[in-house]
Amino acid sequence: MTSSSDHGILWFNKSSVKIGEIERYVITFQLYDDENGLPADLSLNSLWLRIRNIENVTFRAAYLMGPYLLYCDVRTADYHHSQHLFVSADQPKFEPTLQPQQDFYAELSLHNLKKTYVWIVDVASQIIFTNTSQIGFEISIGSSKKSLENAELSSHPLASSSFSKLSVTRLDTLDQWNLNDHISPHANQKEHLVVLTHGLHSNVPADLFYLKEQIEKCQKYYNDEQIVVKGFTGNVCKTERGVKYLGTRLAEYVVQELYNDRVTKISFVGHSLGGLVQAFAVAYIAANYPWFFEKVDPINFITLASPLLGIVTDNPAYINILLSFGIVGKTGQDLGLKEQSEAEKPLLYFLPGEPTKTILKKFKRRTLYANAVNDGIVPLYSASLLFLDYQEVLQQLQESPDFNQKLVTTTPAEFIMKNFISPISKAISLLAPQKFPESGSSGKIPKVSVIESAASILIPPVPEKSYIMDPATRANVIIHDKLYTEADIPARNSQSEKQLLGSDNMLLRTFVANSEKSCQNLEEDIARRWHEGLTWRKVIVCLKPDAHNNIIVRRRFSNAYGWPIVDHLTQNHFNGIDTEPCIPDSEVGAPDSNDLEYDNSWVNFTDKRSLFDVGPTGMISTVTEMLDSLSKNSPMLNRNSSSSRRRGSSFDQDQLFKYELEKKDLTGDPL
Missing domain, CATH: 3.40.50 (Rossmann fold)
Structure with missing residues (x-):
């Protein structure tokens, strides 16, 4: 079997994120070292990064069980938003909604002759409604964009690098916090x-x-x-x-x-x-x-x-x-x-x-x-x-x-409607x-x-x-x-109070005009x-x-x-400066x-609790948590755990998606 470097794949990893999770990858590329000086075959060709959402394409519609979207960005380690970027190669790249089976590509430019390049890549989950779902993704680095497009990355070993000049450090959510x-x-x-x-x-x-x-x-x-x-x-x-x-x-x-x-x-x-x-x-x-x-x-x-x-x-x-x-x-x-x-x-x-x-x-x-x-x-x-x-x-x-x-060309009513009443x-x-x-x-x-x-x-x-x-x-x-x-x-x-509550200021008109x-x-x-x-x-x-x-x-x-x-x-x-209070001690x-x-x-004071205190969307999380707990304690459901890839819950996520679309209960009977 040929090494991944023969196909231009320099590094590859597979991971997943749940709700609220964010992973960071610190990519370090050693262009040359001081001991050996500039090599004769020094190349300034760019590296390429690919992030792929590997969830099934049908999960694009599974909003309430997800949504199965990723946010990802890549920037240089010395980037700060207060800097003026004159070179487009230094511009950060980002994708706010990476959907299942979608790819995000970013060029890692080597446009300057410097010893070490460092980039930071963040991948965050966009899941909202449930803490049992996960989004799987692949992240890889190649010598060219074409090498990443053509490679069968799933066959490569996990978290591996075949290029001595390249090192990648992975930080999960707990690491970063x-x-x-x-x-x-x-x-x-x-x-x-x-x-x-x-x-x-x-x-x-x-x-x-x-x-x-x-x-x-x-x-x-x-x-x-x-x-x-x-x-x-x-x-x-x-x-x-x-x-x-x-x-x-x-x-x-x-x-x-x-x-x-x-x-x-x-x-x-x-x-x-x-x-x-x-x-x-x-x-x-x-x-x-x-x-x-x-x-x-x-x-x-x-x-x-x-x-x-x-x-x-x-x-x-x-x-x-x-x-x-x-x-x-x-x-x-x-x-x-x-x-x-x-x-x-x-x-x-x-x-x-x-x-x-x-x-x-x-x-x-x-x-x-x-x-x-x-x-x-x-x-x-x-x-x-x-x-x-x-x-x-x-x-x-x-x-x-x-x-x-907008304020000049629209009437007050239109301005309020577009900006304050929706x-x-x-x-x-x-x-x-x-x-x-x-x-x-x-x-x-x-x-x-x-x-x-x-x-x-x-x-x-x-x-x-x-x-x-x-x-x-x-x-x-x-x-x-x-x-x-x-x-x-x-x-x-x-x-003064009457003037405030009777104000025709458009910023306050929705409050003043309320009939209740x-x-x-x-x-x-x-x-x-x-x-x-x-x-x-x-x-x-x-x-x-x-x-x-x-x-x-x-x-x-x-x-x-x-x-x-x-x-x-x-x-x-x-x-x-924490010594000056904003109010007198008196x-x-x-x-x-x-x-x-x-x-x-x-x-x-203790309120009377009800299952319905969580509301409709809260029920999604409650039910999936119950299913997750049942699956971990039920021998029958645990038999399905081997088919659940990379997920903390042993309940088949495809079944949950099917339930969402067909409006069936968890036993398969129509509602």
Whole structure:
């Protein structure tokens, strides 16, 4: 048998990723060494990379069991988005939606005469709804693109290289999230724990990986402590079960798993639903582990596009009905401001009360990031706690190059319809983590299925080439950055409040025009509770679609429009300056002990649990987990394990796909 090098295949590996998993391959090519100097037969011909999604082509339609899509990118090791790339060969290459049986090719250029070349390749799972499915893929390096196209790679040995100049290091998800713990020179020093929390139908390891890496790069500002960035993975595929359920699990993870004697500081960063979850986690820790915030100094409390006031008045009536009925489980009821079973107020009303408020006052910085436009999931008023200088925000928005023409050439009603009211997008966003506006959309609800919607949702708008290569082409997207104290909030029944609630500002018109005044009043009450005795820094941004996921750079290049936001977050919150509080110490006071005991009761109040708390999409994960557990404990089902390739579950995934298409139950009987 001839060696793979005879066919131009220099390296080959086969692997797979589940939900939230991301693999990294560090490719090192030694062009020449100093001892021998330049060889006579030195070649500067490019190498080629191929990544292939090896799942069956029929899985392209298996959205609810997947989707079986991969995100992959390749860049040079010294690449940084702040650099101006003059040579197109240095431009990063990426594919946001690599479908089953599709290939991604990238040229690894050797256009400079230098001793060593290093490239970094990332491959991430795009699975959303289930934690049992896997996506298999092959990654190979060849001396030419033709050699990769013609080779039968499945016959090559795994993780092998036949070229001495080439070496490849593979890092799985755990490696990348724990590597700094082992190699940091600050391992024996005090720790600043940074907890990242994901949103609905999302995950920490892959979706917040870019944010994690950028925060870790701020270690250079800290000589006396180690930044440790972590996130709780136990809530993946469980995000429909309610804020209290998710926050309780996060809090226990922080106290029981992450805390140690070296942890002296803590910061929380939450995206979307994660902002509410981390707020409840703070309350839960304060109520059940009161010693924690006496030993650990709270530094940053940051939310990004979080529905802190719910999503009621920005929704059509039928969406609110679906929320109350549990279309996205208990979480949907929380966001719809449905009252708790034995309380007159919803959970989001109690959340900014005690003990949350007392602990929030201890944080050195409290910052809200909110999208002004292009976020079809969380409205501006909810992410910014309602009270905001909307006129200044609108003025800055009108001066933005990307939105100026749209604001001038369309009527206010059309602008609101395209940018702030998208009823079908709200329905879809409750079932998936992304939303991408469609051009020419009207107020009528299109007749589409959930599967069809999911297919379009997972095709992200790709940033322009100039945006990635030239920082000078990137407009300033931070249009408002201001501290708001309690004194800035208009008094009840004042003229300022009437002007706010009666405003014709198009950024607030959906809130003002809502007919459900009771919900509007409730949202205002919640907003006021968040501001009592607290100073908030509100950063309003103007991002291109998909703004809700761009704001955290969910994927490094397909969500690159969010780079400036992550830069702003890291530069202003992890810059080595943690000594100046954003509020005077005199404002920090403990509530009366009797009030504290009364207010704490809502934290540990146990809701009645139901299987249907998870909602329709949550049932997908629940059922597949049950099947996975049954297959591992059933001798009959275990006989099929040998035919299940590369999968953690021994249940045949093809059968699950067949069930999805034919609407049969798991016994094969028609429903």
